[in-house]
Amino acid sequence: MHSETVLAAYDQQMRRGARADGPGARVERIGNVVRHFGTERDWNGVLWSDLDADTADAAIAEQVAFFGALGVDDFEWKLYSHDRPADLGRRLGAAGFTPRPQEALMVAEIGELATGVNLPAGIHLRPVATAADVDLVVDVHERVFGADGSRLRHRLLAQLAEAPDTVMAVLAMAADQPVCAARLELHAGADFASLWGGGTLPAWRGKGIYRALIAYRAAIAAERGYQYLQVDASDESRPILGRLGFVRLSTTTPYLYQF
Template sequence: MNNNQLLQLFDKEMREEIEYPEARKEITADVVRFTREAPAMNFVSKTFASDADLDRVIEQELAHFAPMNQPFTWKVYSHDTLPTLTEKLEQHNFVRDEDDGDIMILDVDSAPSHLFDPVKADIRRITNLKGLKDVVSVLDKVYGNNNEWVYKRLGGHLTIPGYLSIYAAYADDQPVSVAWTYFQKGKFASLFAGSTRTEYRKRGLYTSLLSARLKEIRERRYQYAMVEAGEMSRPIVEKHGFQYLATAWDYLWEGGK
């Protein structure tokens, strides 16, 4: 599959056909939109409208979302063929999130063989609400804030058969690194986190967690592992064979300023 075909498949499966259990999806003639219960983020994942219609479409979506008084994001990708979309969003008081994400893809069938070697680190699967305390512990230490959201969001997703797999790496029987995978319908499995406590970095724990997840992805016959990588993580996943597909930007509506 060439790059253009892969982009088309990505748009179809990950921006149009994708489902989120906590969100209502609506596909109109102009956009694909997702609505969640407050205070969660609502967003537009795909824009079908022509460039000439963007003012109308943006105002239409604002009329739909603004009365909900919730965060609202418009997702933009580097391969979108809408030259003025970002300009029009900014004119309507959307501000680009500084954390751009590069969509990195690994074809599991051609992944480096070392990723499927036996894992030497202490990697454990977390399967219930009680085990999520280890995820919260690592995230709190890595980011220095409160991550109680994990219990509701990831805890709820763990109850959906086959949807979410969470792994943690342990040192001295303490959780020190965590990562998880979402399995949507189709060919893509989405990788998240890979967060490691500072004092345990450079020990191969990210690679061990990646290996554990890729083995499951291959066993479940998904073709592609996908990660949205930031500036620091892109070189790491590139080292393991991931290839650049596109860049994603989130444009957050700042309200009627």
């Protein structure tokens, strides 16, 4: 993989040329900023910017005003380490944004990934197809990450009902109990499919479930014709992904603004 070429493609396709990630949401480019917005239950934030020392502060103020007028409680500015200007994070902090934990942007060529699914004894996979399945995904998400899952529930239900070709979610089950949940976002017109979730309950970690769900989703992305898999990796998942063939291209830090 030529990292610089792939990163440029990622910026163009997934940030500058991003499409709305769910029914009812919108993406628009205003000047050198691309923003995604919808209702309070959608993800609201800045996906891409190309600013300099003369334009950054005004652009930040404009986005704060826009999302404030939208009436949402908060929004994110998704900052990447290669974004300009180099001190954009400092400028966001000075404008009232709070940085959240940094993640690694990791990408793999799907053709280089193993797609054989090897599950531990007693675990089976269950594709998410119903509202009851979505509730199980949200339950795992909330228990693993300690975060409210209402936005995830809204988004998954809307996608499954109105745009099922844009997402595939799966549960790892121990009998009738969910122990891990993951999803694959399928972006129309892009070379990249995205991995999200993969959170595993503590008692079931270290057994290969996370790796199995990556292989399962990689096989589906390959069938759909995607060239790359992308993930925003935490410190916990980054070593596993590296061993599987993912390459770190950049880092990303969500800066949160609360009204």
